[in-house]
Amino acid sequence: MTERDDVPGRFRVRVVAEAIDRFAEGGYEATTVDEIAAAAGISRRTFFRQFRSKEDVIFADHEQLLDEVKQYLAMGHQDPWAAICDAARLVFTHFRESRDLSLRRYRVVQLVPALRDRELVTVHSYERIFIDYLREARPDEGVLKIVGYAAAVTACHNYLLRAMIRGDADATVEALDVALADLRTTYGVAPGSGTDQEVVVAKFPAGTPADVIADAVRRQLGSDGR
Amino acid sequence: MTERDDVPGRFRVRVVAEAIDRFAEGGYEATTVDEIAAAAGISRRTFFRQFRSKEDVIFADHEQLLDEVKQYLAMGHQDPWAAICDAARLVFTHFRESRDLSLRRYRVVQLVPALRDRELVTVHSYERIFIDYLREARPDEGVLKIVGYAAAVTACHNYLLRAMIRGDADATVEALDVALADLRTTYGVAPGSGTDQEVVVAKFPAGTPADVIADAVRRQLGSDGR
Numbered sequence: 001m002t003e004r005d006d007v008p009g010r011f012r013v014r015v016v017a018e019a020i021d022r023f024a025e026g027g028y029e030a031t032t033v034d035e036i037a038a039a040a041g042i043s044r045r046t047f048f049r050q051f052r053s054k055e056d057v058i059f060a061d062h063e064q065l066l067d068e069v070k071q072y073l074a075m076g077h078q079d080p081w082a083a084i085c086d087a088a089r090l091v092f093t094h095f096r097e098s099r100d101l102s103l104r105r106y107r108v109v110q111l112v113p114a115l116r117d118r119e120l121v122t123v124h125s126y127e128r129i130f131i132d133y134l135r136e137a138r139p140d141e142g143v144l145k146i147v148g149y150a151a152a153v154t155a156c157h158n159y160l161l162r163a164m165i166r167g168d169a170d171a172t173v174e175a176l177d178v179a180l181a182d183l184r185t186t187y188g189v190a191p192g193s194g195t196d197q198e199v200v201v202a203k204f205p206a207g208t209p210a211d212v213i214a215d216a217v218r219r220q221l222g223s224d225g226r
Numbered sequence: 227m228t229e230r231d232d233v234p235g236r237f238r239v240r241v242v243a244e245a246i247d248r249f250a251e252g253g254y255e256a257t258t259v260d261e262i263a264a265a266a267g268i269s270r271r272t273f274f275r276q277f278r279s280k281e282d283v284i285f286a287d288h289e290q291l292l293d294e295v296k297q298y299l300a301m302g303h304q305d306p307w308a309a310i311c312d313a314a315r316l317v318f319t320h321f322r323e324s325r326d327l328s329l330r331r332y333r334v335v336q337l338v339p340a341l342r343d344r345e346l347v348t349v350h351s352y353e354r355i356f357i358d359y360l361r362e363a364r365p366d367e368g369v370l371k372i373v374g375y376a377a378a379v380t381a382c383h384n385y386l387l388r389a390m391i392r393g394d395a396d397a398t399v400e401a402l403d404v405a406l407a408d409l410r411t412t413y414g415v416a417p418g419s420g421t422d423q424e425v426v427v428a429k430f431p432a433g434t435p436a437d438v439i440a441d442a443v444r445r446q447l448g449s450d451g452r
Contacts, residue, residue, distance in 0.1 A: 117343065120346060121346050144405045153374075
């Protein structure tokens with residue numbers, strides 16, 4: 001199969017994988033674009049048509065994911081608080097599905113301070129997108145609530161993402177769902193949570209036994225005792 | 227007064243101020259260390275004894291503040307959730323007190339992508355310190371709650387800090403205090419907030435008029451109606 005016949009996305013993935021393997025074996029600084037191109041069986045020129053630099057190869061996934069996240073959010077959502085959690089889930093799932101490659105990339109990045117910094121900056125772009133989206137979707141909401149919520153969603157996602165990549169068996173997509181649902185409850189933006197359920201009003205006939213009242217109150221407060 | 231007689235901290239502040247003025251006038255890239263040294267009336271060698279690079283001059287305040295924040299947290303605090311808010315306040319107050327210089331620095335940073343990135347990375351160090359401190363101070367607390375809370379505190383602080391520097395009259399230290407107190411309430415870690423006050427239990431003689439009950443409930447729920 002020639003380069004021209006190849007699917008562009010799959011072609012990029014192959015170059016990314018080759019580049020990361022070369023970085024892992026020979027070191028990031030020492031590996032040249034020519035070596036990456038040779039390993040991927042492409043010309044230097046073809047490499048530079050797809051990536052601006054050696055560094056860009058490392059973060060190619062994020063460029064693509066940031067676009068996907070923007071597109072997802074632009075679709076419009078009834079619950080924007082949940083929508084950014086779903087967008088974070090999309091990123092998590094992507095790296096979960098290519099976990100082996102993600103781990104090799106992670107190890108390369110950890111060894112090079114400049115790459116660690118670039119990763120931090122890249123990751124911050126997600127938070128920026130979440131904030132812009134929420135401010136547009138909820139123009140009447142206090143901006144500091146949005147800023148804090150978006151930061152917390154991003155930080156929790158990143159924590160679990162890194163744990164998953166490093167091989168923590170508890171850092172599953174289900175764990176992410178639970179963490180982000182907890183966060184929506186904390187911020188009072190989960191359906192059925194928030195201020196509308198913080199108060200229980202109860203009325204009983206005088207003389208109702210304490211146990212009966214306690215049971216009724218327990219039911220109203222929900223089975224989790226909150 | 228000779229350089230040797232000068233107070234080291236004040237000496238650094240003077241060089242930082244001169245450097246930022248030179249960057250603002252001549253552009254960051256075009257300004258050389260020699261020009262900064264000449265403007266500050268020091269030798270190139272003295273400059274490099276205080277700063278590793280031109281870039282370091284811009285972020286000298288953060289280096290110092292990160293140390294102050296670490297020292298403050300290391301003092302030990304009864305309420306670690308509030309302690310990181312106080313640490314954030316310390317950073318805010320520092321830049322508030324040198325607002326003119328902060329604004330000139332902000333303008334220089336905004337024009338140079340590499341400086342914006344470096345600022346993001348520097349700012350992330352505060353979040354990292356907050357997380358490490360909270361994990362040590364509250365080892366039994368869920369790590370995702372800590373991660374989300376620290377990210378939210380940092381993000382809200384940064385938002386108000388940037389607003390203050392840009393001249394937003396509402397972005398005061400009092401506004402920061404309110405925002406961070408709200409955040410502690412959201413996370414259920416404010417003294418007197420959290421699950422222990424989410425439930426109001428009331429008992430009235432049968433036949434008590436609805437208005438009397440409503441007033442009593444209102445008092446229990448607090449004057450802010452929560």
